[in-house]
Amino acid sequence: MKYGSNSVGIRVVEVSKLCFSLEMYPILMPNRTQWCLSFESGDSFQNLSTALDRFREQLHELKALTWKEKTFRLFGFGDYEYLCKIYGLSGAGGRHFCLWCHVTQEESQIPRHLRTSQPRSIDSLIKDHADFLAEGQGKLKNAKEYNNAINNIIFEIPISQVCVPSLHLDLGIFLRFYNMFEDDIAKLQKKIDPSGTLNLVQSLDKTLQRMNVKRQAYHGKSFVGNHVHKCLQDGNIDMLTNAVIEEVKAVSPEYQDEATTICTKFNKLLKMFAKCHAGYSKCDYMEAEEIKELETNIDCLMASTESNFQMPKCLLKCTYWRITQFPGYRNGVLAVGSMGNRGENMCMLI
Known part of the structure; x- marks a missing residue:
């Protein structure tokens, strides 16, 4: 109960x-x-x-x-x-x-x-x-x-x-990563077109629309849980990152390599996060091997954010600490996804 x-x-x-x-x-x-x-x-x-x-x-x-x-x-x-x-x-x-x-x-x-x-x-x-x-x-x-x-x-x-509260963790972490991706794309956009007429971020918005994903009008343009789950499918992650590469290739080919570097970095980050999301969002009992795999994925994600994005490890550690230390999760009561x-x-x- x-x-x-x-x-x-x-x-x-x-x-x-x-x-x-x-x-x-x-x-x-x-x-x-x-x-x-x-x-x-x-x-x-x-x-x-x-x-x-x-x-x-x-x-x-x-x-x-x-x-x-x-x-x-x-x-x-x-x-x-x-x-x-x-x-x-x-x-x-x-x-x-x-x-x-x-x-x-x-x-x-x-x-x-x-x-x-x-x-x-x-x-x-x-x-x-x-x-x-x-x-x-x-x-x-x-x-x-x-x-x-x-x-x-x-x-x-x-x-x-x-x-x-695994749902809230998902929403907050995904929004942070997505905003980081938008910020890097916006910086590249200014480098390509200092006048401000080019809008690379718009290619992300159009891709979200094709995926039937909407950002909230309020609450910092966050995503609802079902849409976060949809965005974290490997194919949809590829769609988001490839959209920017294709847009840059069309308007300014000389910056395609730089766009590819940015998008590849975030493609890997989102797929690493997707593994963590899949690990703790299930509604079945979690075996010891599954718990160990989840903790390994979390460690890899935290190491990546610190080394590749200069994001203090403690920001994610404070968040994921709550998942890995939940006694019910470790004692096989129910999976975290059942408990939120x-x-x-x-x-x-x-």
Whole structure:
């Protein structure tokens, strides 16, 4: 059983809606039922605490229920900002950014087996917050000294049962890579035509249209999950990169080699990311070999971004750390793809 939340901004009436749902996830039966709370407000810690307070006892009782000699196991889900608020953390920008352990931004850059950071638990979060109030006087500038536990826990569900927001990771990483690709193409465009009449980036937009992929009008022109999945097919990656090469070849052949170098670099990057995406987006149980293969692909991707794009390794390490350290993923509970916001997005229609 999954419990969790998400929020949506309704621009027309300038209202933010917080939704909360409970989903049944029987292992042998894919059908699920869900109910939700709709709360028209922002998802600040105070609003979350007020809106979700009524569910504290119910979730606690659910943990103790049995049905036909089967026990209920609750898994929390939502975007990372929401999860940090539920567990009282200051968020991804804090020194101790990880929900699952005490790793620091600095420690995340060294190999996993050399780190000394300890896993978080409900008890450790409660103690860290109590110390933050008593010794740190509740001042945010002192949060890093107390593992960034700045608020009370809203739901005391074991952290090992909090799902990794893999959908949000996909959206953010793909958008970053795509914007990097556009930026490099824009620089080449200025070199070919300083007057600004040439628009190479437009060739990417036309290719997206042929793929029936649309960027969002708001939210930084991001992509929805299904479109990210479509863009990460090998054939579509080739279409995107080849479109730029063909356009440069037609308008300025002397720059074709430079265009090919840029596009080849991003073609390899996107295909490496596609392997990671395929590795953690599946909905089957993950065997040890599959986990090892995924971690190898993640390491290769991070090494590539650091050496070929001068992108600090910690940016991806902080992100992928959340996937590779999810206990449910390592203990064979369910694949990461089964544990995210699937089904929750239906609540956005209410």
